[in-house]
Amino acid sequence: MTTADYFEKIPNNVDLHEDRRLQRALESWQPNFLSWWESMGPTLPTDDVYLRTAVNVGREGWAHFDHVAMRDYRWGIFLAERNRDRRVAFGQHKDEPVWQKVPGEYRADLQRLIVIQGDTEPASVEQQRNLGAVAPSLYDLRNLFQVNVEEGRHLWAMVYLLHAYFGRDGREEAEELLHRNSGSAESPRILGAFNEETPDWLSFFMFTYFTDRDGKYQLGTLKESAFDPLSRTCEFMLKEESHHMFVGTTGIDRVVERTVQLMLQHDTDDVGPYGGIPLNVIQKYLNFHYSVSLDLFGSETSTNVANYFTSGLKGRWSEERRTDDHRLTDEFIMVDAVTEDGRIGQTEVAALVGLNTDLRREYIGDCQNGVNRWNKILESAGLPQRLRLPHVAFNRKVGAFAGIEATPDGERISPEEWARRKGAWLPTDVDKTHVRSLMRPVHERGKIAAWIAPPRQGINGKPFDYDYVHLA
Numbered sequence: 001m002t003t004a005d006y007f008e009k010i011p012n013n014v015d016l017h018e019d020r021r022l023q024r025a026l027e028s029w030q031p032n033f034l035s036w037w038e039s040m041g042p043t044l045p046t047d048d049v050y051l052r053t054a055v056n057v058g059r060e061g062w063a064h065f066d067h068v069a070m071r072d073y074r075w076g077i078f079l080a081e082r083n084r085d086r087r088v089a090f091g092q093h094k095d096e097p098v099w100q101k102v103p104g105e106y107r108a109d110l111q112r113l114i115v116i117q118g119d120t121e122p123a124s125v126e127q128q129r130n131l132g133a134v135a136p137s138l139y140d141l142r143n144l145f146q147v148n149v150e151e152g153r154h155l156w157a158m159v160y161l162l163h164a165y166f167g168r169d170g171r172e173e174a175e176e177l178l179h180r181n182s183g184s185a186e187s188p189r190i191l192g193a194f195n196e197e198t199p200d201w202l203s204f205f206m207f208t209y210f211t212d213r214d215g216k217y218q219l220g221t222l223k224e225s226a227f228d229p230l231s232r233t234c235e236f237m238l239k240e241e242s243h244h245m246f247v248g249t250t251g252i253d254r255v256v257e258r259t260v261q262l263m264l265q266h267d268t269d270d271v272g273p274y275g276g277i278p279l280n281v282i283q284k285y286l287n288f289h290y291s292v293s294l295d296l297f298g299s300e301t302s303t304n305v306a307n308y309f310t311s312g313l314k315g316r317w318s319e320e321r322r323t324d325d326h327r328l329t330d331e332f333i334m335v336d337a338v339t340e341d342g343r344i345g346q347t348e349v350a351a352l353v354g355l356n357t358d359l360r361r362e363y364i365g366d367c368q369n370g371v372n373r374w375n376k377i378l379e380s381a382g383l384p385q386r387l388r389l390p391h392v393a394f395n396r397k398v399g400a401f402a403g404i405e406a407t408p409d410g411e412r413i414s415p416e417e418w419a420r421r422k423g424a425w426l427p428t429d430v431d432k433t434h435v436r437s438l439m440r441p442v443h444e445r446g447k448i449a450a451w452i453a454p455p456r457q458g459i460n461g462k463p464f465d466y467d468y469v470h471l472a
């Protein structure tokens with residue numbers, strides 16, 4: 001494997017120094033990235049943060065932990081090691097060698113896929129920029145910043161591909177990735193969930209659980225791509241992504257744990273007056289973040305996605321572990337639909353056009369694991385309440401159910417009934433105000449806010465009361 005040039009201006013394992021033109025192009029994008037980070041990144045001033053930096057991709061360890069000033073973070077370009085025997089695993093090019101260059105006929109589609117993925121990375125940094133000021137502990141603050149710098153690196157990963165393989169169009173798209181902004185009226189981010197606010201830490205944990213997990217599934221399909229540099233880039237990004245979901249999973253664990261403690265201690269469901277987040281409010285936040293994340297998978301049927309698969313641009317989750325013919329030209333799948341008599345049901349379509357549904361189902365199965373885990377906390381406390389994922393038709397703005405309203409049980413209701421009842425299912429202004437009122441900073445070593453339990457372990461073997469962040 002190539003060794004990493006960690007001390008280059010742009011750390012990388014792609015032999016950037018051998019391509020002076022590309023190196024210069026990226027070095028001229030770098031100051032624009034840094035000014036984006038300064039103006040749209042974390043607002044809380046810090047001296048340094050105990051961060052993980054990707055320094056290589058090998059098995060012997062790929063990350064280095066140290067206190068670093070965030071503006072000096074080594075955002076680098078790292079691709080997983082190249083497998084010289086790798087072949088296309090699906091579609092019409094199945095078994096052919098993978099591509100090291102972009103085939104002309106797929107150029108526009110590949111560029112689009114990379115731009116859409118790239119757009120989500122800086123978007124989440126923008127959404128989370130004000131959370132540091134109200135972090136529940138230094139440990140959590142450090143995790144927030146870790147997620148933020150790695151999303152910044154994921155932007156670098158996509159920008160590298162645009163610069164290296166898509167010429168002038170690619171360079172222009174790389175600039176646009178810094179110009180669109182989350183929630184902006186004139187130039188918003190491309191996907192809906194990335195224009196939503198992340199105004200409090202419960203939202204942040206839900207976002208990292210549900211929305212970063214969408215990212216995991218999208219990256220998983222791009223990791224299968226016949227375009228090998230994209231595949232290798234995404235494979236390495238997935239490594240970093242798992243920590244983001246860990247932050248979400250354990251964050252919600254700890255909120256539920258604290259809520260349970262207060263419920264038992266005060267013998268009530270209404271833990272709000274005792275400084276906790278009531279279980280039904282946690283459920284409403286879950287309903288919201290899960291449903292907007294389901295929208296990210298697109299329509300139940302899509303001919304674009306069928307074409308991406310057939311051409312080898314984007315595979316399925318765990319493509320190699322599937323036992324079918326990997327071409328799917330004669331297969332069918334049941335997808336969610338509003339039936340002819342207006343009911344919420346399913347309809348059969350060609351498997352190729354139903355691939356968004358296939359991916360969404362993999363995702364839903366994975367989401368259920370978290371819910372089971374949080375319910376174990378309730379169960380072992382002897383409480384009868386349970387959290388759950390709402391029905392796939394609930395609160396959808398994209399796809400088959402965009403035009404209808406449904407309860408979390410999947411019962412179709414009229415728009416009037418929805419308007420009347422939605423406050424029971426989605427966070428109301430009162431709920432949001434309560435959650436926000438709990439968001440007071442705890443920036444003291446070893447201390448934690450009262451609405452969340454401390455973590456079981458610290459980061460990289462350090463204790464919870466380690467000095468993870470030095471504030472400016």
Ligand SMILES: [Fe+2]
Nearest residue numbers: 121151154215
């Ligand atoms: Fe990411």
Ligand SMILES: [Fe+2]
Nearest residue numbers: 212215241244
């Ligand atoms: Fe992420």
